[in-house]
Amino acid sequence: MLVESGVIAHLGRIPEGIKGQTIDTRGLYVAPGFIDLQVNGGVGHNFEDAAPDEIRKIVDFYVSHGTTGLLPTTVTAPIAGIRATIDRV
Structure with a gap:
């Protein structure tokens, strides 16, 4: 290879x-790396309220299991909360 x-x-x-x-x-x-197109969070954290170090833990978890790309997503919430999550992440 x-x-x-x-x-x-x-x-x-x-x-x-x-x-x-x-x-x-x-x-x-x-095998090719996996790209996950819907990730709400992981390892006990979600993107809606995760601090930067917790976001890093989420990403590191997925990378350690073969994910080479991911799309952070939110759960159903008021639009203001979704926008705040997008700005933060």
Whole structure:
């Protein structure tokens, strides 16, 4: 497997002269990162009332389980509360 700039660029035999980080994947599974399009929170916190360090804990939790991107979402709430969450997050 050839990785360039943190992205899988090639699977299989690496052609001569190609430079980049190579990883021997024999006997391993290779899968794309997961992008979660609806995350209300995690590890006991939600985005509506999470402090910055708690937001970091939420994101770190998802990253540690294979999520490479996420979309913070809110639950049903008055529009002013949703706007405040968007501004803060």
